[in-house]
Amino acid sequence: MLYVEILKVVFLLLEGTDRTSCVAVSKQWRDVTQDDYLWKCLCANRWPFICKRPNPPTVTYYKLYQTFYKHQRQQTLLPPRLSFDNLEFFIDIWTEDKLIFSEVVSDPVLQTGIKCPPPRICDRLGFHLEGLDYKMIVLVEPRFKAPLGETISVSVLVGRKDNNKVACIINKSVFDYINWTTYRAMKFDYLGFSPAHPFIPGIRAWISLLFVDDKNDSVIDAFGIEIDFCNAAKSRDEVLWLLDILDWK
Ligand SMILES: *[C@@H]1O[C@H](CO)[C@@H](O)[C@H](O)[C@H]1NC(C)=O
Ligand SMILES: *[C@@H]1O[C@H](CO)[C@@H](O)[C@H](O)[C@H]1NC(C)=O
Ligand SMILES: *[C@@H]1O[C@H](CO)[C@@H](O)[C@H](O)[C@H]1NC(C)=O
Numbered sequence: 001m002l003y004v005e006i007l008k009v010v011f012l013l014l015e016g017t018d019r020t021s022c023v024a025v026s027k028q029w030r031d032v033t034q035d036d037y038l039w040k041c042l043c044a045n046r047w048p049f050i051c052k053r054p055n056p057p058t059v060t061y062y063k064l065y066q067t068f069y070k071h072q073r074q075q076t077l078l079p080p081r082l083s084f085d086n087l088e089f090f091i092d093i094w095t096e097d098k099l100i101f102s103e104v105v106s107d108p109v110l111q112t113g114i115k116c117p118p119p120r121i122c123d124r125l126g127f128h129l130e131g132l133d134y135k136m137i138v139l140v141e142p143r144f145k146a147p148l149g150e151t152i153s154v155s156v157l158v159g160r161k162d163n164n165k166v167a168c169i170i171n172k173s174v175f176d177y178i179n180w181t182t183y184r185a186m187k188f189d190y191l192g193f194s195p196a197h198p199f200i201p202g203i204r205a206w207i208s209l210l211f212v213d214d215k216n217d218s219v220i221d222a223f224g225i226e227i228d229f230c231n232a233a234k235s236r237d238e239v240l241w242l243l244d245i246l247d248w249k
Helices: 003-013 016-022 027-033 036-046 061-069 107-112 123-130 236-244
Strands: 087-095 098-106 136-147 152-160 166-174 177-179 184-190 204-211 219-228
Touching: 003 027, 003 036, 016 027, 036 061, 087 136, 087 219, 098 136, 152 204, 152 219, 166 184, 166 204, 184 219
Parallel strands: none
Antiparallel strands: 087 098, 087 152, 136 219, 152 166, 177 184, 184 204, 204 219
16 A cells, blocks of 8 residues: 555544644645545545535535534634623613612623622622623612512613614513522513524523612612523623624614
């Protein structure tokens, strides 16, 4: 057998990354690995039928292998098209029918989060707020108290300053669940996406009313709200991409 033929046989016996490293060894090795027949043999393991066709379905079998064979799980997200500088959030909170908080909140507040949380904040809520997942947190000032039985509802719209469009995040919803581990009253709403993205399954926006531990279980002493998208968007860029595909009107 010629040296080159031996190289080809060895090459076929290698595994994924070793194979890719071969290309960098020398010019001769690179020439050998450019033989598309080699890549066809590799592709035939996974797609025998495709490899029976006279021509590769992509430009070369090498391309087919590089693109689909090595399953790329970690796709890097493109930089988001939206930026927080361009966004503002319209937040309203009612107890029963009384409006008690109504503000436009923009970037700095959302990202600074709560630097100095109020005293009496429970440890578990403290840990939660320091967690790594990206959350949007707004201080509710002045703080307010509401009896536990009272209905507390909330609306959140997001606006774009560049084109004056608005999208709905929370559509006047009543906090209907309290997590007593972290002292949060919670509610979720399904996001409405642009008709350009018809196949996106239900993604929830969560809103939490954060309150302190007053040792009085019949009263909610609220100091902030948190908006997050749980597993759907965990980083700042993911949140921006998610907001980008909302149904902007
Ligand atoms: C908000 O909720 C009301 C009912 O309470 C519904 O009629 C309306 O379509 C909802 N709007 C959006 C944007 O989901
Ligand atoms: C309360 O919230 C914490 C932190 O997010 C979570 O780990 C826990 O499962 C929640 N508990 C309940 C009962 O929902
Ligand atoms: C809890 O708060 C309510 C309303 O402010 C008050 O009437 C009640 O006396 C308080 N209970 C205790 C145990 O402090």
